[in-house]
Each structure stands twice: as structure tokens, then as C-alpha cells.
Amino acid sequence: GDSVTQMEGPVTLSEEAFLTINCTYTATGYPSLFWYVQYPGEGLQLLLKATKADDKGSNKGFEATYRKETTSFHLEKGSVQVSDSAVYFCALISIRGGATNKLIFGTGTLLAVQP
Amino acid sequence: DGGITQSPKYLFRKEGQNVTLSCEQNLNHDAMYWYRQDPGQGLRLIYYSQIVNDFQKGDIAEGYSVSREKKESFPLTVTSAQKNPTAFYLCASSIRHRDRDTGANVLTFGAGSRLTVL
Numbered sequence: 001g002d003s004v005t006q007m008e009g010p011v012t013l014s015e016e017a018f019l020t021i022n023c024t025y026t027a028t029g030y031p032s033l034f035w036y037v038q039y040p041g042e043g044l045q046l047l048l049k050a051t052k053a054d055d056k057g058s059n060k061g062f063e064a065t066y067r068k069e070t071t072s073f074h075l076e077k078g079s080v081q082v083s084d085s086a087v088y089f090c091a092l093i094s095i096r097g098g099a100t101n102k103l104i105f106g107t108g109t110l111l112a113v114q115p
Numbered sequence: 116d117g118g119i120t121q122s123p124k125y126l127f128r129k130e131g132q133n134v135t136l137s138c139e140q141n142l143n144h145d146a147m148y149w150y151r152q153d154p155g156q157g158l159r160l161i162y163y164s165q166i167v168n169d170f171q172k173g174d175i176a177e178g179y180s181v182s183r184e185k186k187e188s189f190p191l192t193v194t195s196a197q198k199n200p201t202a203f204y205l206c207a208s209s210i211r212h213r214d215r216d217t218g219a220n221v222l223t224f225g226a227g228s229r230l231t232v233l
Contacts, residue, residue, distance in 0.1 A: 034221075036224075041226075041227075042226050043119075043121075043205055043207075043224035043225050043226045043227050044205065044207075044222075044224040045224070046221055046222070046223075049221065089157065089158070102163065102173075103158075103160075103222060105157040105158040106157055107155060107156060107157040108157050
């Protein structure tokens with residue numbers, strides 16, 4: 001079945017460091033890919049998305065490119081801030097005829113940014 | 116402002132008791148979902164509903180029940196049959212999927228309810 005694999009955390013960085021959180025997927029059909037972020041004690045918020053191969057999603061300085069050839073959707077940011085500390089979830093929806101909006105999530109990666 | 120409201124934020128339950136978690140949305144979304152979050156396991160789908168008076172089991176529906184009598188509301192009952200109910204529960208909603216290009220895949224989440232069984 002469809003699945004998402006993301007790197008285990010925690011990822012600990014100093015402020016202004018470069019961030020990469022790896023995400024790979026397995027899916028049939030034509031998946032759309034997402035990154036959601038969860039700040040402490042809160043629900044999830046959509047960070048960015050890409051709906052087809054080679055699309056780049058971007059938001060708040062974060063970017064991810066949909067790579068069909070490597071089945072990847074790695075999250076990157078050039079310079080992290082303490083306020084970026086959160087849990088990041090990679091997710092997919094595999095679109096088939098009549099499919100529902102059933103997001104499949106990775107296990108989440110905790111990012112801790114130190115001043 | 117439109118959004119999803121979950122209540123209560125924290126809930127304690129004795130073993131053998133049923134408990135109902137509330138989820139209300141004013142986004143005019145057709146579809147609603149319940150997820151369970153456990154450390155190291157990500158989110159797992161419990162139940163979802165695409166339309167009023169209709170719902171389907173997700174991946175871990177055993178020990179849970181839902182109803183969808185109103186578009187705005189999708190309460191989740193954690194029954195005594197759920198063997199390990201202590202978790203963080205997240206409700207979400209979206210517009211109903213009809214076309215892959217409509218952007219119907221984006222879910223809006225509530226702030227969550229943390230249930231602890233004593």
C-alpha cells in the first residue's frame with residue numbers, strides 16, 4: 001500500500017543553519033505531496049504542497065521539490081530560526097477515481113533549533 | 116474567523132468509561148476526519164465522513180464510534196472497548212474531493228484533544 005518514510009529525529013540545529021528533512025514515498029496512481037508542521041501543543045498546519053512531478057512547494061522560507069524519479073519530497077530551509085522548532089510531517093494522497101482525501105502521514109521529525 | 120474547534124483540550128477518563136470528543140467546524144467543509152497521534156507513530160486515521168449521515172472506518176476504527184448528523188459536527192466516542200485509548204486526538208476537515216486539481220486535498224486541523232486514561 002501507499003506509504004511515507006521520513007528521517008527519524010530529533011534534528012538539532014543552531015540558528016541560521018541549513019535544514020534538510022528527508023522524505024520518500026511509495027504510491028500507486030498520481031500522489032500529491034505535503035509537508036505539515038505541528039508546533040508544541042497544537043494541531044497540524046499545512047506548510048507546503050506539490051501536486052505533480054517537478055513542482056516546487058514553498059512557504060515561509062521552506063521548500064520541497066516533488067521528485068518522481070527518486071520518489072522523494074525533501075524539506076529544506078536555508079537558515080532556520082528558533083521559531084521553526086516543531087514536528088514536521090510529510091504526507092501524501094494518492095489520487096484514484098472516486099478516492100477520498102485520506103492523507104497518509106510519515107511518523108514526523110522533531111526539529112529543535114538552538115539560539 | 117473560520118476554523119475547527121475541538122473540546123475538551125485535556126480529558127481524563129477512568130478505565131471502563133466511554134468518553135466523547137467534540138469537533139465543530141465553521142468552514143462549510145463537507146469532509147471531516149479523526150486521527151490519533153502517538154509518539155513515534157505519526158497520525159493514524161480512525162474514521163472519516165465525506166457527507167452528512169455517512170462515515171467510513173479508517174485504519175484503526177476498533178473501539179471508536181462516530182456520528183455525522185450535522186455538517187458542522189463530527190463527534191468521536193472512545194469506548195471502553197478501545198484497549199489503549201491514551202493519545203492525542205486530532206480532528207480535521209476539507210472540501211469534498213471531486214477532482215484532483217481542485218486543491219481538495221488540503222486538510223484543516225483542530226488544536227487537538229489529549230485523552231489520558233487513569
